[in-house]
Amino acid sequence: MRQNVKRLVRSCLNQYQTRQCSSKVQRDSPFPTSDIKLNSDLCLKTSLSEPVVGLPPAIFSTPDSSASESRITTLSNGLRVASEKQFGNFCTVGVVIDAGSRYEVAYPSGVSHFLEKLAFSSSKSYGDREKILHSLEKHGGICDCQSTKDTFIYAASAESNGLNDVIRLIADVVLRPNITEEEVEFARQVVSYELENLNIQPNQDPILLELIHAAAWRDNTLGLPKLCPPENIDKINRHTLFTFLRSHFTPERIVLAGVGVEHEALVEAAQKYFVEEKPIWEENQSLGSRLEVDPSIAQYTGGLITQEKDLSDVSLGPTPMPELAHFVLGLESSSHRDDDFIAYCVLNMLMGGGGSFSAGGPGKGMYTRLYTQVLNRYHWMHNATAYNHAYGDSGVFCIHGASHPSQIADVASVITSQFVGMSRNLDVVDFERAKKQLQSMLLMNLEARPVVFEDLGRQVLFTGIRKRPEEFIQKIGAITKEDIYRVAKRLLASKPAIAALGNLKNLPEHRAIEEALLSKDGKISRRSRFTLF
Structure with missing residues (x-):
């Protein structure tokens, strides 16, 4: 009992001394009370921008690129x-x-x-x-x-x-x-x-x-x-x-x-x-036989491939997915060895896009063209996403759109107009944001060890060397608006590749899509519909 009383008296004395010290600091200090701590009188006398007197100079680590x-x-x-x-x-x-x-x-x-x-x-x-x-x-x-x-x-x-x-x-x-x-x-x-x-x-x-x-x-x-x-x-x-x-x-x-x-x-x-x-x-020579490896270089052809499919019941339940028809329009881009490869990557980031229900910051594409000019304007568009598939000898830049089958013709028209619009009216803020996003995405991905492994293996396999990320960062930063206009026009000079899936009775004809890509506004005439006859 006597020990408990001593602890109580000691605690009260400590609290009294603390209040006395704190009140003295508050009277002498010009700073707000909320910013004051018990040892603030000492902190206020110590500069944060000058070395502490009596301590040895700090030794900072320096990055070693050779490591x-x-x-x-x-x-x-x-x-x-x-x-x-x-x-x-x-x-x-x-x-x-x-x-x-x-x-x-x-x-x-x-x-x-x-x-x-x-x-x-x-x-x-x-x-x-x-x-x-x-x-x-x-x-x-x-x-x-x-x-x-x-x-x-x-x-x-x-x-x-x-x-x-x-x-x-x-x-x-x-x-x-x-x-x-x-x-x-x-x-x-x-x-x-x-x-x-x-x-x-x-x-x-x-x-x-x-x-x-x-x-x-x-x-x-x-x-x-x-x-x-x-x-x-x-x-x-x-x-x-x-x-x-x-x-x-x-x-x-x-x-x-x-x-x-x-x-x-x-x-x-x-x-x-x-x-x-x-x-x-x-x-064991009986296991298989030796055949010559096909040395063919990829020959881009373009064309139309459709797959009629009933997608009305692919997702049943209390929150079913709507019935969708899918439309993908692709144009020939470049291989990953081409000098224009980086420009196509910037263009891909600039177009961006995603699903209509996606959420998130700029990294999710909310400020990309396919969000601001498509998904935010056309409520019936379920998806609008740009992709650039690049290989060792060829590539294809494509935009995927999805909507209810009754709107598939409008989806095709919106996508063709987006392709035509790539070659003009490029906003400086959007362009610089796309380059920064691409640079940050590159560096963030390379923080993962498996990604570094794949990047290392692929580069050595196809080029014999591995280029450092700093080189790609520099190349991305050097891309200009004129580079984007040039590669966009290069896209439009190729024959379109079209893939469509779902209920396609309202799909425009291949010829109508080609004509739209050659027009000034990129719009498809509503009179054009896909037919098998």
């Missing part, structure tokens, strides 16, 4: 190894391969789709997928495989001290897969389910992506489908898959990239598992 420089080594078999240091205990490593659906001209379309689903299955050193995943889990790792029109990427992120084990695993699943008949049959089921799911889900973007590529490069290279056509599911077998692997997964077409690793350690692991250990098809 993050990319290093590239070519091994004896032609495989390239690229690395970049990065702070942290984790790394991202994998291979980027010059393969994909554009090289399937001599194969049933869908081989890349199958191989993507068969990735990280059983291999020579790993009996099944479970053993592969268990091996990665020992190092806190995850893995993934993605195929595009022109590349295959096998990658894993794990602790840096497990680099050797991760490289061994990636080399095994890429160069020494088993691809058993059971795994092929399972892949058939997965592909079938994926195709069925794509047809019933509200998001039709993957199908539209296939359609616009098929319209832009009809029956050649980039126009070949990435998704396996239903009629080819039973045609693709183990022999076909190994033939594709033997022909395209060769060392000179592969880049082994790593971010957050020591270059010497990566080269040593690559020598061990990619050079000294041979691919399974070299050890």
